[in-house]
Amino acid sequence: MTLLFLPSFWLQATQSRLLTMSPVDLVIVVAYFVLVLVIGFYLKRYASTGEDFFLAGRQMTASVAGLSFISANLGSLETMGYAAATYQHGMVIAHAYFIAAIPAILFLAIVMMPFYYISKTHSVPGYLKLRYGESTRSISSITFAVMTILMSGINMFSMAKVMQVILGWDFNYSMWVSSLTVAVYVMMGGLLSAIFNEVLQFFLIWFGSLLIPILGLIEAGGWDNMVARINQRFAGQDYTHLWRNMGSFTDNPMGLDWIGVVLGWGIAISFGYWTTDFLVVQRVLAAKNLRSAQLGTILGAALKMCVPLIVILPGLLGLAVLPMNLVSEPEALRTGQHSYNEVLPLMMARYCGPGLLGLGVTALIAGFMSGMAGNVSAFATVWTYDIYKALIRKTASDEHYVKMGRWCSILGVFASIGTAYLVMFFDNIIAYAQVIFIFGIVPQFGTIILGMLWKRVTPKGGFYGLLAGTLTSIGLFAWVRLDRSALKYVAFYENASEMADNIYRAFWCLLATFVVTIVVSLLTKPKPDSELENLVYGLTPIPKEKGLPWIQRPAFWAAVVGAAFVMVNIIFW
């Protein structure tokens, strides 16, 4: 979900570095690189079969799967981008961690995970193949492969740019060193290596970031005083509520209304991303059994709700304690002031001395690198199983496919580096990546969920539904680009923000997928029940939880997290 606030990080920034590292900080950074390489070499011996390399042997515990699941999403683009967006728009950005995440993650855990897990698919496109056939899988896998490389490249580009601006490091050096490190450890240990490093990154991000809100709250004099300071400095603007200023498009600086937040962001985009983006789903598919996969996913939801502490709160604290007012990127370039994008590094520089600064910077690097590793390992799986094995070489030994996966990891990294250089010259690629993401991921959710819950959905229904959703999204995008007044139909408001446009487009695209899938399915012949076993509700034996104590049941923990989600929304209404 980083995509909605993917910032074009300092694309043209030229100001001098924000932070200066001491020798102890450099030792901390170097130690991280050494350890991830050691882990990669160590795990190579445990990644010898396809199941090991692509699904980490399917023996992860719930806690490891859950941490990895949430870490795959918690990259540095997210922490920096959302902190910046919070400084700019206020607490409404936290919807990304609540309404636009928790319902979808819990839905994945309780409703969808049994089908993914019991079908024994290697990937989300693999499920589409089992449920609908090769043509539907091909659309999904090719879109996904392009998207992951694009995202990985954007991630690498952003990392190198961030390091250049905040630390003064050379762009090419930062990108090549970190990319080659990722290539080596993913090639060695596959998903296992990626998961190990994601868990490591999770701890680094928390320990590297948590001190900022702690010290920030001490400086501000607690939450109430922080809110009072913000209200005093930015009188007349509401920065500290979630829903109060979402009544209409003009009530908040994001240019969104609550209907768009709920239908577009909370349902279409969120469910699309959290339940069908293979990058995150792959992590929990590696769990040792269905219950671990479900509990891991629910743990991921609980942790996701905590992330605002290290992302949203520093943004709000920036509003309260930073002596200067941050401005937009173009204005910063024009006037030499600091921009919103710099809020997190500025807070880091404010509180972190030698040692702590190294930890914070390592957390940022780890976040970028594990984001890239996640993309590369998911790309290797989808390429090997859903493109190469499905379309190019259908019969080969398991060893051959593992070898292909290893080479693919390297290839993926080089393709990402190529993309990063492309982004350097064509910065609008970042904006288009967000659009392409909605083209691909949202209709996929419509197709998968209907296929999982309704056996009447036919292969043709699934295929044309997916196609219709994608074409609707492309069509609406083109319509608005050609005629801005189309926004009054697409987003119900002719001056709607780009974000509102993206969010409403996602909703229409999901609706088109649903309608076309249902209509075409009713007009075409369904698959016999025997071909839908373990794939569809009613034909899949879901393990009963009757014998389990309630404290071990996924449904209980999902209810706990769901209740916490409701409470947080009420408290910060």
Next chain:
Amino acid sequence: MSEQKHYIPIWFFVGALLLFYGVLITGAGIYYLFAPMPNEVVLAHLHAPIWWGGLLTALGAFYTIHFRPGKQ
């Protein structure tokens, strides 16, 4: 499913890294306690590196020992 494989738990690596970082950060904190920097950070008087580094050291030591290789 492939045969169950027993590798060193991830928690050991997490512990080792936190322990190493904790010792370094605490050490840096103690050093700068006696030789303060000219441009101190905000709230420097709270000596965050010492207690934050101490927390990392304690947690890292626990994980490293508890999940050390060879321990069943």
